[in-house]
Amino acid sequence: MKKSISFLVFFIIASTLLAQEIPFYKSYTWEASPNFSVNAADSTSIVGVKDKIITEFIFENKDLFEYYLEHKAVWLNSDERIEDYNKVYLPYDNSSELIVSKARVIKSNGEISELDDSKILTAKDDETQRVYKFFAFEGIEKGSIVEYYYVVKRAPEYSGKRLTFQSYYDKQDVGFDLYSPSNLVFKFKSFNGLPEVVRDTLSENKLHWTMRAAQLPGLERESQSAYNASTGFVIFKLDENLANNTKDITSYSKVSQNIYNYYYGEIDKKAQRKLNKFIDGAGVKAGMDTDEMLRKLESHIKTNVYLRHGGNAGNDLESVLNEKVATSKGMMMLFISAFNTLDIKHELILTSDRQELKFDPEFEANTFLNDYLFYFPKTDKYMAPTEFDSRYGFPPSYLTDTYGLHIKEVALGDFKSATGRIEYINPVEAAETVDKMIVDVSFDAEDLTKNAIQLNLSMTGYYAMYLQPFMNVIPQDNKTEILEGFAKRLDESATIKSKEIKNADPALFGTKPLHFILDFESEAFVEKAGNRYLFKVGELIGRQVQMYQDNERKLPLEDEFTRTYYRTLNIKIPEGYRVANADDINIDHSFSLDGEEVLMFKSFYEMNGDTLKITADEFYKINKISKEFYEDYRKVINSAADFNKVTLILEPN
Structure with missing residues (x-):
C-alpha cells in the first residue's frame, strides 16, 4: 500500500533559506572500548545489549532526504543463535545509498575483531534481480557480542512509518531518536507498552524527539496470537510544516480525496463500450438482485483477468480490458468502473491485516492503509478485489474484525467528491x-x-x-x-x-x-x-x-x-x-x-x-x-x- 498510494500524500515544503544542517551521523560512532553488561540467566541464548534507531529528515539543496541509522549489539550464547547472525542483511536497494557500515565481534575475553570492507558483501536475487548487502561475520564464539551499525540515505518516509523494537528476546539500552528541520513537526504513538516518544525541548537548531527504555522484556510467540501486532513499536508521521502553516499533512481526508480522484474519474466512450461488452460476458442482467450481480461480476473478473505484480502495464482500464492483465491498480479500476456502470452503491475501504498491524482508529497514518476492500451497504457484505482466493461475502478474514477507512462518494448537484470515515469491519458471522x-x-x-x-x-x-x-x-x-x-x-x-x-x-x-x-x-x-x-x-x-x-x-x-x-x-x-x-x-x-x-x-x-x-x-x-x-x-x-x-x-x- 505504501508504494501504491505514495502519490496521494502531498504537501508543500516551503523552500525557505533554512540553514544547512550537519547530519547527525557525521558525529556518531561506537565506543572504542565497549563495556556491555549482560543480565541473563545461564540458559539464555540471546540478549540485545543495545538497540538504537536514529532517523533524521534534512534539506539538501531544497530537497528533503532521510538519514536512517540502526545500531545493534547482541550477545549470543548458543550455536543456533550464532548461526542466525552469521549474516546480517542491510536495508539497501537501488533507490537508497549506504553511507556508513561498520561491524565487529567482541569476544567474552574482551578481544575485538572489526570487519573490514571485504566482509561487507553484495549479492543479487536471481529471481527478483534485487541487489542487497550483508555483513558476513566469522569467528563468533559462545558469549560473544556481535555489534554493528549502518546509515542509509533515502527518499523520506513521512506519511506513517512503523519501527518495531520488541522481539522474542530481552533487550537493554533501547532507544529511538528523530531529528527534523525546525519547520517540520512530527507526531508519534507508541504501542503495546513501549514508552512514549517525547520532545527534547533543549534542542536548538533542529527539532528532536526521543524514546528510551533501559529494559525491554522479550515477547515469546504463542499459538493463535497476533504476535507481530502485539510487539512494542512506534509509528510516526509528519503533521505540520510551520514554514507555510500547513497542518494535518498526513490525514485520511486527503488520502480519501486523492484516491477518489484517481479511481472515480470519467471513462472515455471507447473504454466504456469495451467495459459494457465485458460486463455482458459476465452474464449480469437487469433485474438481478445485488447479491447475484456481484457474485457473477466478481467470478467473471477473477476468472478472466490475470493479476500481475509490479510494472505499469495493466494500470489503466482500457489496457486491462484489452489484455485481460491488470496490476492491483488496474484491478481496482475495473471493479469500480463496473460498479458505477451497474449503479451498484459501494464504499472503498483501506485497512490492515489485524495479525500484523491492528488499525488504530485514533492515530491517522498511512501505515495502516495496506489492503483494499469494498463494502456494499445494501447487502452489508464485503469483497476483496485483489485477493483471488477470496469471494464476495467472505473477504480475507484477517481484514475483518478490525477498523478501516471507508471512502464514500458524495454528490452535491453535479459536483462529486469523497468523504472518509473510520468504521469497524464486522467479521462474517x-x-x-x-x-x-x-x-x-x-x-x-x-x-x-x-x-x-x-x-x-x-x-x-x-x-x-x-x-x-x-x-x-x-x-x-x-x-x-x-x-x-x-x-x-x-x-x-x-x-x-x-x-x-x-x-x-x-x-x-x-x-x-x-x-x-x-x-x-x-x-x-x-x-x-x-x-x-x-x-x-x-x-x-x-x-x-x-x-x-x-x-x-x-x-x-x-x-x-x-x-x-x-x-x-x-x-x-x-x-x-x-x-x-x-x-x-x-x-x-x-x-x-x-x-x-x-x-x-x-x-x-x-x-x-x-x-x-x-x-x-x-x-x-x-x-x-x-x-x-x-x-x-x-x-x-x-x-x-x-x-x-x-x-x-x-x-x-
Whole structure:
C-alpha cells in the first residue's frame, strides 16, 4: 500500500533559506572500548545489549532526504543463535545509498575483531534481480557480542512509518531518536507498552524527539496470537510544516480525496463500450438482485483477468480490458468502473491485516492503509478485489474484525467528491461458515470389527471458499484425491466403495453448500475385548486440536474466522448388544460474554430403536479472546479433543 498510494500524500515544503544542517551521523560512532553488561540467566541464548534507531529528515539543496541509522549489539550464547547472525542483511536497494557500515565481534575475553570492507558483501536475487548487502561475520564464539551499525540515505518516509523494537528476546539500552528541520513537526504513538516518544525541548537548531527504555522484556510467540501486532513499536508521521502553516499533512481526508480522484474519474466512450461488452460476458442482467450481480461480476473478473505484480502495464482500464492483465491498480479500476456502470452503491475501504498491524482508529497514518476492500451497504457484505482466493461475502478474514477507512462518494448537484470515515469491519458471522458432518455406521453381522460407513460432509463460507469457486479448474485426479482424503483422514486404510460431489459449480458458492458423500468400509474403529467390543466412536469426527499451555498465557488469543460445526453420528447397534457407557458421550462446555453464549461444545445422545444418535455441536462466535478468558476457550476447544477419545463399550444383552 505504501508504494501504491505514495502519490496521494502531498504537501508543500516551503523552500525557505533554512540553514544547512550537519547530519547527525557525521558525529556518531561506537565506543572504542565497549563495556556491555549482560543480565541473563545461564540458559539464555540471546540478549540485545543495545538497540538504537536514529532517523533524521534534512534539506539538501531544497530537497528533503532521510538519514536512517540502526545500531545493534547482541550477545549470543548458543550455536543456533550464532548461526542466525552469521549474516546480517542491510536495508539497501537501488533507490537508497549506504553511507556508513561498520561491524565487529567482541569476544567474552574482551578481544575485538572489526570487519573490514571485504566482509561487507553484495549479492543479487536471481529471481527478483534485487541487489542487497550483508555483513558476513566469522569467528563468533559462545558469549560473544556481535555489534554493528549502518546509515542509509533515502527518499523520506513521512506519511506513517512503523519501527518495531520488541522481539522474542530481552533487550537493554533501547532507544529511538528523530531529528527534523525546525519547520517540520512530527507526531508519534507508541504501542503495546513501549514508552512514549517525547520532545527534547533543549534542542536548538533542529527539532528532536526521543524514546528510551533501559529494559525491554522479550515477547515469546504463542499459538493463535497476533504476535507481530502485539510487539512494542512506534509509528510516526509528519503533521505540520510551520514554514507555510500547513497542518494535518498526513490525514485520511486527503488520502480519501486523492484516491477518489484517481479511481472515480470519467471513462472515455471507447473504454466504456469495451467495459459494457465485458460486463455482458459476465452474464449480469437487469433485474438481478445485488447479491447475484456481484457474485457473477466478481467470478467473471477473477476468472478472466490475470493479476500481475509490479510494472505499469495493466494500470489503466482500457489496457486491462484489452489484455485481460491488470496490476492491483488496474484491478481496482475495473471493479469500480463496473460498479458505477451497474449503479451498484459501494464504499472503498483501506485497512490492515489485524495479525500484523491492528488499525488504530485514533492515530491517522498511512501505515495502516495496506489492503483494499469494498463494502456494499445494501447487502452489508464485503469483497476483496485483489485477493483471488477470496469471494464476495467472505473477504480475507484477517481484514475483518478490525477498523478501516471507508471512502464514500458524495454528490452535491453535479459536483462529486469523497468523504472518509473510520468504521469497524464486522467479521462474517459463525452461522455463515459451517462444517456439517452426518455419519451413518453399521456393523458387519459376521465380524463386528468391520464397519460400513457413509460420510456426508457439507461446508459453507470460509471452509468452502478455498474449493468451491475453483472446482471447475481442479483436475479430476485432484478432485478424487480431495474427496477420498476425507475418508482417509478417518482411516488411512479405508476401502472406498463410492464417492460423489454435489454443488461443485463455482457459481453456487455463497448460495449452496459444497457437499461430499462417501461410502467406505473400515476396520479401524472397533477392537474385540473378550465378549465385548470397543468402538472408538469419537474418532469418527476426525482428529481434533488439543491445546496445551504450560506457562501463563501472555497474549490474547485470536482466531482467523468465526465458525460452526454440526456433527450427527447415527450408529446402528448390532443385534444382541447394548452400549454399556453411553453417558461418556455427554460433554457440555461453553463460555458466555455479556450474557451471550459465544463459545460452545456440546455432545449428547438418544436411542431410536436400535440406532444410537449422537449429536456434537460446536461454535465460535467471536475471534478475539482476552488472556483472562483463555482457559475458558481452551476448555471449549479441548472438549472436541475429549470427544475424540470417547470409546463405547458394546456388550451382550
